[in-house]
Amino acid sequence: MGVAQTRGRAGEALAMAYLELAGCRVIARNLRLGGVEVDALVTDGPAQVVVEVKVRGRSDYGGAAAAVDAAKRARLVRAARALQLGGARRVRIDVVAVELSPEGATVRHIRNAVTE
Secondary structure, eight states: OOHHHHHHHHHHHHHHHHHHHTTOEEEEEEEEETTEEEEEEEEETTEEEEEEEEEESOOTTSTTGGGOOHHHHHHHHHHHHHHHHTTOSSEEEEEEEEEEETTEEEEEEEEEEEOO
């Protein structure tokens, strides 16, 4: 496993730990919804949340949150629609951005990061 893959897995683990501390319940990680692979599905109160995790060691290109481009947003919307078709009433899409620096990691949870 390469450095980038190891960093990505560690970032995802950090993001899941953060979400659990924030009161969310992780239902599944690295699953397919509507033909789209998503990083996690969690519940936050009555909402089912499709979670995209982005990890970046540099912010000079806009940082982790900016890495969710238009194509990725469209795929996340497709995954959320699959949940709704499966009977979920409240569905939202969140992004957890993990920024790495020599001082440590910063985790930023962006609720409703992608809307239709």
